[in-house]
Amino acid sequence: MAFVFSNRKIQSIPNIQHFLAEEASFNGPLYIGWGRKASFSRAQHLAKKNSASCLCLEDGFIRSLGLGKQGAVPFSLVVDHCGIYFDARQSSDLEQLILREEDHIQNQRAAQAIEYILRYQLTKYNQKYTPIDISQFHGQQNILIVDQTVGDQSIACAGANLESFQRMLQQARIDHPHAKIWIKTHPDVLMGKAKGHFTEQDFSQANVAVMSENYNPIALLQQMDEVYVVSSQLGFEALLCNKTVHCFGLPWYAGWGLTQDQYAPLHILQGRRQHKRSLLHVFSSAYLHYARYVSPVTGKRCELEDIILMLQPNVAMQNILPSSLQLFGFSRWKKKFLRSYLHLPQTQLAFKNWFKPKASDHIVAWGKKAYQFKQSGIQQLCTVEDGFIRSIGLGAALTRPCSLVFDPIGIYYDATAPSYLEHLLNHCCLTPAELQRAALLRSRIIELNISKYNVGARDSLEIDFTGKVILVVGQVEDDMSVLLGGVDIKTNIGLLKQVRALNPDTYIIYKPHPDVEAGLRAGKIEQHLLLEYANYVETRRSIIECFSVIDEVHTLTSLTGFEAIIRGIKVVCYGQPFYAGWGLTVDRHHNLRRKRQLTVEELLYVVLIQYAVYNLESSKVALTHVESILDYLEQQQHEKGVVPQKWIELLVKIRNLAARK
Secondary structure: OEEEEOOHHHHOOOOHHHHOHHHHHOOOEEEEEEOOOHHHHHHHHHHHHOOOEEEEEEEOOOOOOOOHHHOOOOOEEEEEOOOOOOOOOOOOHHHHHHHOOOOHHHHHHHHHHHHHHHHHOOOOOOOOOOOOOHHHHOOOOEEEEEOOOOOOHHHHHOOOOHHHHHHHHHHHHHHOOOOEEEEEOOHHHHOOOOOOOOOHHHHOOOOEEEEOOOOOHHHHHOOOOEEEEOOOOHHHHHHHOOOEEEEOOOOOOOOOOOOEOOOOOHHHHOOOOOOOOOHHHHHHHHHHHHEEEEOOOOOOEEOHHHHHHHHHHHHHHHHHOOOEEEEEOOOHHHHHHHHHHOOOOOOEEEEEOOOOOOOOOOEEEEHHHHHHHHHOOOOOEEEEEEOOOOOOOOHHHOOOOOEEEEEOOOOOOOOOOOOHHHHHHHHOOOOHHHHHHHHHHHHHHHHHOOOOOOEOEOOOOOOOOOOOEEEEEOOOOOOHHHHHHOOOOOOHHHHHHHHHHHOOOOEEEEEOOHHHHOOOOOOOOOHHHHHHHOOEEOOOEOHHHHHOOOOEEEEOOOOHHHHHHHOOOEEEEOOOOOOOOOOOOEEOOOOOOOOOOOOHHHHHHHHHHHHEEEOOOOOOOOOEOHHHHHHHHHHHHHHHOOEOHHHHHHHHHHHHHHHHO
16 A cells, blocks of 8 residues: 655654554555645545545544644544544544444443543643632533634534634523633634634623633533533533533534534534434544554554553643753753653753752752752752662663652652652542552562562572561661651661561571662671571572562561562561551551551552653653553563673672762
């Protein structure tokens, strides 16, 4: 098949060949145009002239992270051989899909996708929206009038015109004389890139107000009682929000018994759309079968569910971070990957090293630097740290992190103050689908032997002992997690002595931190003391191999405790790590801010899915989901294997020697 694109802009769409994978096996040339623009007319003319086929492309219903006019890469396109979904003057592939019999299994899939879309407030462009103040909608009936841009092809194709918008406003005022009528302007109008249909005279009418704020459409629709549209996609999103929708044109979702169509130009259907269809079926037809998706992470075809999982962390990150960020004290190496993590719509980054921050600045800083800022009185502060599934290789060896955390309240390892993670854990209320996702993630982490750094030999550890075996995990003693999470014990030897005192007849394995063992960080225990309190010292194998022979993990604040909880191993905490205090560990000290009992799945979901964020260097979008990181690490393990500890130590030593010169 030879694709003949009617203009270069279509041909240059990222991953266009993947979007058109089904058409690759067609015989002869295939002429391709866009929507109902001149490019489609040109493609149609050439196809007819050459007795060839023609198809139409358009943006999908969940298109991108940011506006297309601002260069956001599309995740979704629709490909139509018959017409195009918004042109009601003729049939389309979407209309034919909706006419099919309902499929119970696909409707269940649709119900799950809709639940996620509403829960995460996903929409077509997923840009950074203004936080909505719902108090302005209290104590009144709220009616939404949806404006569109002048020249929008879907208006004429829906049998409507300029007068349709005026009739819509007049009818809404007649239907709801005592309600507040809100006119919603289009995002392109807000950005100054297009013109709308309503004027200042319309906005000045009694009980009518213009909504110029760029609110998230789902968040806005959830505050409305009824919605009036001509042909806008917001009408369908209103149906997803269970709102009454009045149509003054014939959008693709009208005529199926879901909308109020008494003012719609039904005559242009010429007898089509005679069958009622459920909302789930219409959604399934449009979002699951008509639209096509390509992952911006892998560059390969995927399903809507993959796009939803990818969008979730990006939208959440946009919600917690301000638009303008001042990043202080980052090395050149960190600046590079931070730009990737924060490549979000309408997010401005300014890296600074020598300037003191202003009180009005929104500051982003790494761990210890952020703590120093906080101690100096900086209030608007976001702390960055490595995530919990970081990489294959240590950060000290300058291995790029696959995961980070951005905490606008505190930081997860600081038990002396609240953190965003603590807030999420105290308030989490997960759906059955989210709990199932956590359970699947847990199983896969165990199956793939995933840990934070994924270093160390993978040969099995054998212990000639029939009683209880305890793993004591060493840490870097001047690490912030020990200083801020430790209580009465803050040294490795202090921990080891205490564990031995409480377990005199137990077999104790001590595993020092790799950086400490390499002589790079504080916390090394003298050999004679090790032999006095530990039965065995493991310096070579991965932490995963240690898990296979132990009964318990005893730790100050090490992430190893969290990794052990995931695997169902008993964990005893001598400090206050982020995973302690939720009923899953034996705690020597209690944190009064932690007020809930959690399941392992709840802890895992909040920590690895809600709190931590993920990025791959090859990705075309800022953040991805944790499952794609597991795919990447699995591929890396197959290609390169787990990095031996001795090579990690050598790389770190070379790096530190170079730094001294």
